[in-house]
Amino acid sequence: DAGVTQSPTHLIKTRGQQVTLRCSPKSGHDTVSWYQQALGQGPQFIFQYYEEEERQRGNFPDRFSGHQFPNYSSELNVNALLLGDSALYLCASRRAPNTGELFFGEGSRLTVL
C-alpha cells in the first residue's frame, strides 16, 4: 500500500505564475483534503473533495481551486501566485464515513520568488 502520494515534491515558481499540485489518496480512500502549512505553523485547511465535488472550504481566496477525478485523485491549482503562497501543501485522505484513519502525504513544497 503506497499510502497518500503527492507530486511534485518541490517546485519553484515566480510571482503571478500558476501551479498545479497532485495527490493520489491511500487505496480504499475516497475523500481528499488539502492543507497549507507555512513555515513554523500548523497546517491550515484549504478544502475537501468527495464524489468529485468541493464539500467544504477554508478561508482561502478563489485563486485556490481544486478538482477530484473519478479515481479519487485530486489536484490543487493556485493562480496568480504571491510570495505568501510559499508553503508546504499537504494532501490528506480518508474513507467516508470517517472511521478515524486520516493519512497525509509527504507534501509539495512550493517556493514563490
Next chain:
Amino acid sequence: GEDVEQSLFLSVREGDSSVINCTYTDSSSTYLYWYKQEPGAGLQLLTYIFSNMDMKQDQRLTVLLNKKDKHLSLRIADTQTGDSAIYFCAEIAYTGTASKLTFGTGTRLQVTL
C-alpha cells in the same frame, strides 16, 4: 469556532517519558489526533482517539482525553532520539458530511542524551 493550543517546546532525556499537552475547543469533535512531523517531511499519523474514550494505548504511546476540560495528552514512554520531531494535536469538525482538521501550532520535542 475551533481552536487548538499546545506548548511550543519540550526537552526530555533519552529513556524518560515525554508528555505533550493540548487543549481544544470543539466539544462536538468525534476524533482527536496526534501527528508527528520530522524536518522536511509530511505528517505521520501517530494515533487518534474517539471522543467516547478516556484513554488509548498503542505500544509506547498513551493518549489521555479529558472531555470535561477539553484536554488531550500524548505520553511517549522510553523516549528515544528518533522521537525528536514536532508533534501536532488536531481536532476534527464536521459540516454535514464534510470535515476538516484544526491543528495546534505544534510542540517541538527535543530528546537529549
